[in-house]
Amino acid sequence: MSTLSFYWPSIKNEVVKLKRTFALWLSVISALFIPVIYFLYYLIKYEGLIPKDGENPWNRFISQQINNASPLLIPMFIVLVTSLVVQIEHKALGIKHLFTLPVPKWSVYFGKLIVVIGLVLFTYVLFTSLALLSGYIVGGIHGELQFWEFTPEIQRYLKLLFRSFTGVLGIIGLQFWLSFRIKNFIIPLGIGLVLFITGLIVFRAEESIYYPYAYSMLSLFSLRGEDVNALVWLPRVSIYSLGYFLVFSILGFLDIRRMNIK
Amino acid sequence: MITPIIKTENLCFSYAKHKKDITSLDLEVPKGSVYGFLGPNGSGKTTTIRLLLGLLKKQEGEVFLFGDSFSKNRLKSLANIGALIEAPSLYEHLNARENLQVAARYRRNVPKGRIEEVLEVVKLDHTKKKKVKAFSLGMKQRLGLAISLLNKPELLILDEPTNGLDPKGIIEMRTLIKELNEQHGTTIFISSHLLSEIEKTCSHVGIIRNGEMLFQDTVKALKNSENGKLVVEIENDNVSLAQETLRELDIATDVIEEQLLSLTVNEKNEIPVLIDTLRDKEISIYQVKIKDNLEELFLTLTENQKS
Numbered sequence: 001m002s003t004l005s006f007y008w009p010s011i012k013n014e015v016v017k018l019k020r021t022f023a024l025w026l027s028v029i030s031a032l033f034i035p036v037i038y039f040l041y042y043l044i045k046y047e048g049l050i051p052k053d054g055e056n057p058w059n060r061f062i063s064q065q066i067n068n069a070s071p072l073l074i075p076m077f078i079v080l081v082t083s084l085v086v087q088i089e090h091k092a093l094g095i096k097h098l099f100t101l102p103v104p105k106w107s108v109y110f111g112k113l114i115v116v117i118g119l120v121l122f123t124y125v126l127f128t129s130l131a132l133l134s135g136y137i138v139g140g141i142h143g144e145l146q147f148w149e150f151t152p153e154i155q156r157y158l159k160l161l162f163r164s165f166t167g168v169l170g171i172i173g174l175q176f177w178l179s180f181r182i183k184n185f186i187i188p189l190g191i192g193l194v195l196f197i198t199g200l201i202v203f204r205a206e207e208s209i210y211y212p213y214a215y216s217m218l219s220l221f222s223l224r225g226e227d228v229n230a231l232v233w234l235p236r237v238s239i240y241s242l243g244y245f246l247v248f249s250i251l252g253f254l255d256i257r258r259m260n261i262k
Numbered sequence: 263m264i265t266p267i268i269k270t271e272n273l274c275f276s277y278a279k280h281k282k283d284i285t286s287l288d289l290e291v292p293k294g295s296v297y298g299f300l301g302p303n304g305s306g307k308t309t310t311i312r313l314l315l316g317l318l319k320k321q322e323g324e325v326f327l328f329g330d331s332f333s334k335n336r337l338k339s340l341a342n343i344g345a346l347i348e349a350p351s352l353y354e355h356l357n358a359r360e361n362l363q364v365a366a367r368y369r370r371n372v373p374k375g376r377i378e379e380v381l382e383v384v385k386l387d388h389t390k391k392k393k394v395k396a397f398s399l400g401m402k403q404r405l406g407l408a409i410s411l412l413n414k415p416e417l418l419i420l421d422e423p424t425n426g427l428d429p430k431g432i433i434e435m436r437t438l439i440k441e442l443n444e445q446h447g448t449t450i451f452i453s454s455h456l457l458s459e460i461e462k463t464c465s466h467v468g469i470i471r472n473g474e475m476l477f478q479d480t481v482k483a484l485k486n487s488e489n490g491k492l493v494v495e496i497e498n499d500n501v502s503l504a505q506e507t508l509r510e511l512d513i514a515t516d517v518i519e520e521q522l523l524s525l526t527v528n529e530k531n532e533i534p535v536l537i538d539t540l541r542d543k544e545i546s547i548y549q550v551k552i553k554d555n556l557e558e559l560f561l562t563l564t565e566n567q568k569s
């Protein structure tokens with residue numbers, strides 16, 4: 001009880017601090033990006049996109065959007081948004097204030113971390129809703145696309161998104177720690193991008209299963225058939241990613257707790 | 263003796279290996295005092311405050327707040343402290359009230375009306391929806407102060423709080439400090455590099471230089487410590503003749519500038535005698551100035567003394 005009584009105010013405050021920030025806008029814009037492009041694509045090029053008889057048009061429409069967003073955009077979004085959210089605190093010279101309040105340091109650290117994760121989740125949810133919405137709208141304009149004749153297989157898409165989301169938790173843990181520790185926003189951003197680009201290069205190697213920055217690729221098209229099975233909610237990368245998340249979050253907190261606030 | 267509100271024993275800290283930034287510092291801030299922590303820029307005032315509040319990890323020594331070891335009672339001690347360290351911590355994209363609400367929510371037990379109260383105290387209640395981004399330096403400083411007052415702290419720690427304030431703001435800050443101390447019994451620890459500041463507001467003073475405490479006592483004791491001697495500066499047109507004349511009176515002099523002599527007398531009545539003697543030699547005197555003794559003392563303490 002007393003533990004939660006510290007935690008709730010922290011989380012609530014983190015949400016308040018997001019108000020009117022670029023981090024919040026970035027989440028909205030990132031969620032909009034792909035659905036808007038696909039909306040325009042289907043709007044203009046609909047003639048070549050009319051489904052074969054009996055084929056559910058949603059599957060291609062949504063899966064392609066997820067496949068386009070997940071491997072590239074999502075990790076870059078994560079790296080950027082994590083830095084931005086923590087930067088709100090650095091810019092306010094806030095850590096010295098937070099750590100001299102009668103509030104345990106863990107509630108500050110994990111309160112912020114939860115809000116970063118919440119923001120990422122919010123982007124996923126917004127993305128999914130917008131993808132569906134754009135399907136219905138473009139389907140309303142061009143009836144021959146048959147979006148209204150079929151129902152989207154929501155569970156299948158959620159599964160993909162869930163795998164993608166769990167796949168990026170590991171890098172959230174590390175990026176958050178880096179951003180918290182380093183005041184200069186460019187450094188965690190730079191490190192994150194370099195690590196991610198490395199991931200792009202190495203993800204075909206078998207060993208990339210141990211490299212969290214490759215997970216956004218691996219969570220969708222794995223080298224091993226077993227993992228690519230769309231029926232699996234938690235493929236191996238997701239489990240490893242969760243492991244990395246726990247390790248980085250705990251190490252990060254232990255480090256931040258002892259850090260000199262200059 | 264009543265336990266001091268702040269006490270440190272042998273506090274040591276360095277940012278880097280090759281040099282000590284705080285050396286064996288023993289602070290003692292009595293309950294109910296206004297303690298001036300005085301020292302030139304870079305002497306270690308902010309570093310000390312960060313050590314007191316646990317923002318920096320002390321490398322040696324012990325900090326006691328409210329009589330208890332700080333490291334063992336961190337949250338309990340912090341609940342009774344309000345602090346403003348260097349520039350205030352403010353979310354610039356939020357307005358004054360929102361900033362206070364955030365701080366109040368962390369503290370959890372701040373009564374609703376308190377936010378309006380502190381806004382009034384620092385005279386920011388008119389800012390309405392204006393974002394902190396658009397505040398002047400002085401307004402930000404005052405908002406920082408308001409945040410530190412939210413919990414009606416028993417101990418208020420202010421690091422150079424008049425930075426960025428205009429003269430009117432400085433006077434208001436002084437009044438506020440007096441008021442808090444006298445009416446609410448708040449113990450106030452205030453750092454400054456200006457002696458005049460400390461002299462006007464504080465009951466106690468600690469003087470720090472290069473991370474070492476040079477003097478720590480009541481302001482009264484500091485004033486008495488110079489045993490009534492006065493430093494006098496005399497601007498005249500014949501410095502060498504004046505020096506010679508005064509030497510005959512057994513008074514040692516220093517030439518400060520081309521036409522400026524400095525000397526020390528034991529009491530005020532000696533001054534007219536000196537002037538008459540010099541006038542007899544037809545030396546023209548343009549100006550006689552009694553130096554602010556405390557200022558002198560502060561300078562000798564912090565600058566001239568070699569460690």
Ligand SMILES: Nc1ncnc2c1ncn2[C@@H]1O[C@H](COP(=O)(O)OP(=O)(O)O)[C@@H](O)[C@H]1O
Nearest residue numbers: 262277283301302303304305306307308309310
């Ligand atoms: N973040 C820092 N890193 C390294 N050295 C520092 C840092 N902050 C202060 N110092 C050094 O510590 C000494 C004391 O500084 P500080 O406590 O800020 O002095 P004051 O507050 O009295 O002006 C100075 O020599 C300063 O250069």
Ligand SMILES: [Mg+2]
Nearest residue numbers: 307308421422
């Ligand atoms: Mg300072």
